[in-house]
Amino acid sequence: MVRASRLSVAATLALAGLGALLLGVSACGRRSGGPLPIALIGDRTALDVGCVRLSPAARTLRGATVEGLVAFDAEGHIVPALADRWIITDDGQSYIFRLREGTWPGGSRITGETAAAVLRTALAQLKGTPLGLDLAAIAQIRVMADRVIEIDLAGPVPDLLTLLAQPELGLPYARRGAGPMALGRRGASTELTMIPPEKRGLVPEEGFSGHVRPLVVDLLPAAKAVQRFNDGTADLVLGGRVDSFPLAQEAALARGNVQLDPVIGLFGLLVETENGFLAEAPNREALALAIDRDAIIAAFNIGGWQPTTRIVSAGVEGDAGTVGERWVGVAPEQRRALAAERVTRYMASGKPAPLLRIAAPGGPGTRRVIDRLATDFKAIGIVVVQVGEDTPADLRLLDATARYGRASWFLNQLACSVHKPACNIAGDQLLAQARQTADLRERARLLGEAEAEITAANPYIPIARPLRWSLVRAGVTGFAPNPWGWHPLPPMALLPK
CATH class of the missing domain: 3.40.190.10 (Periplasmic binding protein-like II)
Structure with a gap:
């Protein structure tokens, strides 16, 4: 049996302060x-729980009632579910699952044919989502025997078991979970x-x-x-x-x-429009320059919660180390002065001071974050207002935990097929090449280049880990x-x- 991919030692140690807090x-x-x-x-x-675009609460309930091939235990390890055993070929491009004896709801036998059909449907429904991109390397699902199916990959997916354990990959039969x-x-x-x-x-x-x-x-x-x-x-x-x-x-x-x-993921501002001040990458970068991340963290008084200016969390698998934290050694006042200069340049042609709407959930924690952002942006000449989560906005407070601990997860969230505003075509092409590359070292190099391109476009402004x-x-x-x-x-x- 193969366990889920875990975070690297460096990443785990960096997060130890969070996990230990009591x-x-x-x-x-x-x-x-x-x-x-x-x-x-x-x-x-x-x-x-019947759809595949699930809220966090719906994921919890679906994960309990709709089994997939594998599942998570309490500690995040992979355990058997509909499949009671599996093997992975030496090249990592084929996963063979033996299904357990048993029945679907209603009494029909669990067979390779029925499980493969339901899995194909689930994958089709995920197209256009970040999770769909994570699974894009699945080339074929074949029935090998009465209770054996094989998943063939176009390229290695080291975290395939972790992906198959996601609630969205639960396999309902006749619309009922097993x-x-x-x-x-x-x-x-x-x-x-x-x-x-x-x-x-x-x-x-x-x-x-x-x-x-x-x-x-x-x-x-x-x-x-x-x-x-x-x-x-x-x-x-x-x-x-x-x-x-x-x-x-x-x-x-x-x-x-x-x-x-001790999670990793994305917590920051996602650009929702390329109109007005946000039309140009240097202006979007001005927002990233202006944010006092340490002050946001300090507002919560949580030991071990770290700010970041990177899209990808440092130390995860597939991080080539070629992209580091931005503006290291540049004093906060210098960064803010550069950001203010860009706002002044934008207004020089008679345009009004930028007014940006930030879509975010309600709650006292959100209020602390938005209040700090409002202070930082006001200092460079930008006014912000908070609007509801489902309201059209210029920016959205993105708060998502990684499904697996690799650089590809972070970058897939910002792929052009997933999120159009301010997406970077060059970075997207590098990301697509990485998905098709079997050599993991070459894949890491391509992912590093993709991160650099996407970072320069500033479609997402990191604040901290979730x-x-x-x-x-x-x-x-x-x-x-x-x-x-x-x-x-x-x-x-x-x-x-």
Whole structure:
């Protein structure tokens, strides 16, 4: 069995401060065997797990109810799901999966033909998304035997297992997921229960019901989720991000623990239009120059949370090291003066001072970020206003965790087929070449060149790595901080034996 690709040692050590952070005091866990009450930050739309463009909350629920070939355990390692074993050929360009004995919902046997058909459909639905680009090297899905399928690649995809474990690659049959959990109702709440092995076409397990517990999940706004934890009516809060982190800090002072995941990804401003001031790359760079990232980080008082001016997190696999942090050795006042000069030049022809709309989620954490950005941009002659997440805007606060720890994930988020405004054609072509290159050293070189080109175009203005938090009461089992910020529900339903 092959485990998921992990972050490099350098990247893991750099993030250790985040993972180790523990605030507040412990409280008693719920009695063993009773339902585990969970507050999941999100809204009722997360219950629609049938699509492939999922919200974070919907990904959590889909991951529990719609199995793929493989899955994640609590620590982010790859474990069997519909496939109970697999092998990878020496050249890394073919993955062969043996499917488990069992049935789809409704009683039909799980076969290579049915699994391959559903997987092809899932891949087709992901076209035009960053995840679709991550999987673009899949050339063919072949049925080799009754319960054996092979995925052939046009080039190596070292993180294919990690990608196949994503909830979007769950394989519903006849629009129904194969588990391992069933979704139902408990009053106004959502209840998830482990499906007995015999109902999945598997061998019955003696004492199964005594080794599992139901999960009672409520989809709530962040403030209500934290209140549930404070009231003692939830033992776990999942789905915390920067926008709601101040609420977690307040909760930790009362009772409970804040757990931070050592994630990487993108947290910054995504350019949404090439009109007006944002039409030229030097003007977009002026925004990047003006931001006081240290001040934004300081507003949250989190040890180990680091600012960055790079698109790609340093130290990940495929980072050739040719692109470093920008403007090293340049004093903040010099950077701000250069940015102000570009705004002045823009207005010299009679154009009004730039007014930029930033689309961002509500929440006290977002307010802290936007307030700091407003101060920084005002100093160079730019006014900003915050608008809702779904409102047309000039800039968008992007907050996304990496699905796997390689440079390609970061750059695929900014590919022209995914995000058109201010995309860089030269960088996009280099990125496409890298996807087709089998030699990993050459691929790293191409990715480094692509990052340099895309960075110069400034379609995205980095601020820091993302922040992911949970509230976890003492005694809760099945939860573990991990590099993906992903907390699967099935391990939480298993009772220690």
